[in-house]
Amino acid sequence: MTTCAADGSALVDDGTLPTDDLSLKPGHVVGEYRIERKIGEGGFGAVYSAIHPVIGKSAAIKILSPQFSADPVMVSRFISEARAVNQIRHRGIIDIFAFGKLDDGRQYYIMELLEGKTLEEYLRERGRLRPAEAIPILRQIGRALDAAHAAGIAHRDMKPENVFLVFDEDGAVIPKLLDFGIAKLLGDSQQTKTRTGTPMGTPLYMSPEQCRGKQVDHRTDIYSFGCMTHVMLTGQPVFTGEDIMDVMMAQVGSKPPAASSVCPDIPAALDAPILRMLEKDPAARPPTLVAAVDALVEAARSARIDVPTVATRSSERLPRLDMPQNKSSEDVFAATMVQPGVTIDPQTTLPAAGESKAGGKRTVVLAIAAAFGIAALATGFVMTRPTQATQETPAAVTTPSAEVAPSAAPTIVPVSTAAPSASAAVSEDIELRIQATPENVDVYLGERKLGTAPGPLRLPRGDAPLTVTFSAQGYQSKSIPITPSQNVLIPISLDKTVATVKPKPSNTGKRDDLDY
Template sequence: MASGDEEALYGEELGVGALVSDWLVEQVHYRGPVSTLYRARHVRTGALAALKVLLPQPSDVALRRFRREAETLQRLRHPHIVDVLGYGTLADGRPFIAMEWLEGRDLAAELASRGPLSPGEALEVLEQVGGALRTAHQAGVVHRDLKAQNVVRLSTGSGAPRVKLVDFGVAKGLTPDAPGASTLTLTGVSLGTPLSMAPEQIRGEPPDARTDLYAMGVLLFQLVTGQPPFQGATRHEVEDLHLNAPPPRPSERAPVPAALDAVVLRSMGKRREDRYPDIDAWLDALRRAVKGSPTEDQPTLAVALYAEARLHGAVEPSSLERLDALLERVGGTARAAGLDVRLEGSGCLLAFAPLPPEAGAEQAARARVLHAALALVEFVAASEAPRPVDLAITVHVAELPREGSGGGLLHLPGWVAEPPGTDLVATARALEGLETAFLVTPVSAAGLGCLRVSRPR
């Protein structure tokens, strides 16, 4: 072969007929920003393979990330994780990974072609993705870039979907001996895809398994609605939504069971402590939401915050501005505490969210809301006299309202207290198990054993 022909085969982009270890390049399959994916065939067996080859003169970060992906995939063996067939370097030093050839298309292409999946189909797919994540997490590896484009649905010829998880290029080892563990990714560096990044990723904080569970919530939402929960014109806009906006409910965009809402909302908790503890708990919740269970009729409890701002004296533009600013502050504080604002009036606001079923997490969620409410009334109480606006807040726990229901939390006269000034009142159920954490005094309100909360102990 003439030297010019060799350069054509082994230049920046490998040509048809280039030999890479035991694989013969057949065509370019995908050109990426730092690597090229080729379809190749084994010279002896004829088996197809996907060759991922780094582009010439890669940066140190790209080179180390590429090698880390190869090492990670070689150690993570699972039926729903892409198999690595070989790993090496070209004559010019560029590394390559030979992986099994996956005949099919990624879930993003699948959704674009056929539209959203049914809840049952989504469960079939996510059971397999969850199994892959379980293996990774047990090995101390977080994927960190779980998204529809990185899950390939194989062309099996049968109706049942079969998928494989790919692209561990930004995977992170949780322990020094975990596959993929390195000092490549430092705290303060954000890696991943904005459409599915957890808030801690955006802030550059160390990931853990619950970081992938956030992405599973995003993927579930996308599978059943056909679109990601948060979209924006810029990366910054999308990141800001993940950091600050309450996640939308899939039932608002697609005809799916309302039970899926709770799975998505908990998966996409802003604080990782509010999410499911592991992939098995996540899958169990999804199965119950899709298939139902003997306990599905048991009510879901929610913690609620009702705030009412009251003006003193004559109504003036300045006092109205103070009232509006105060209610805006209340709304922001409620959202930061994990609540969804459901009602906003000219001088009032109602926010609530389902409580997690685990006792410890449930109590922590109530404590977080109580501390947030107390901070609001302390802020108003500390304002200069004469105070033009008072703020009365009641915190309560009751059954999460169901569609078409007007009782429970939505029947405000049944639980909202009416203290004369700026005060926080909590019902006995909201304070259960937390009585010693706050200084409280009994009050009379709606027969619910309400207590005035004055400060933490």
């Protein structure tokens, strides 16, 4: 029997669940609430609207799917989301007020029912926002995040899809933060839901330290907040690329563009406070989100922009978001740790009230696996459109570390590029890129030196696993197996060699090696 690591309760086995429709019908009672209708469904489960039959209070019920209800990691993450928001208790964060388990073993929690739309949807409909409209929304988001940080919690997946906008009768915009499912309790390694070296989040909004799989704190949210600010004002992500690997490498090493260079109508005075949030060094970022927004407000006022204290819906429309086609914000990036035998749906955030899963959206999945500080990144996209034939998914590639027990080895789901070029289709080699510490690490395939980091280095394309060794003078070599079926980025860190010093002979004249 498998038990939950969070509370010790028994988890339901996949085989004990019926395979037919598990949807809850109207009138079904969950906890103290009666189901009204299903309002959304995704790979992690389903969301229903419900009502309390006595007091008439409306609520939303999020039910974890059977396969994840049988997965201790996912159940622990599900419980952590409910626990995190209740530790914060801020009006700018969706409220979760009950938790339980259905008779069939599926986990659920009950949360407030929101009516409105995500910030991502709002931007897609409205286009980029004027500073006077964007900053009041950002101020409220910043206050909610600061409240989370004060409670010792970092969100780690801030993006427009995880901000829900509620509009009151006066037209005021009230943002609510969603999806604390990968939130990290700061300073508590036992609460971390990912292995060291595993990036979790969304590449367009990931901090450099998160992309590299390093330990993160609240400052990763400040970087993501800066990315959101840039998108809201310019309609463009900070970085784009041919594939997700390019985006993550840019987050780590490229200089971000100033907002005014993307949209000349944005006052140049706003560039500095935005770029400070996007500093590669976490210590160089503002200490809090309130401080970051205050700097943005001062810059706006210096440019003679009147910033209202309350966010309102404006009737003025700027040009719609014009994202690059293969980096559209319609794409759903799911950077998620894939467990063996578990199929991950790219919809990491279930739709809230009034939303439904849009089957026609293109889906981009990045599966990241990490073992002993090594993250191997699959490159490219898997895109699905209702008018196109489904692409065949390549076989899974497993990359266990030679220095880690097999049970800790995760699975990489390779993703291929949609509509590859003719040259790419016939290429017999793959590219191997390395982000190494120290720099200039030598890379070997057996006894043959392939070259020096960062590359790119070339390997013959194939399905047979190869062992690649990384070596540098004064450091311990490290070997990992890879399957060269596609381009790969490997962040790797070598440990320094520890010098062994023999103890000097004792001059006391005593013999310590005698048996008495």
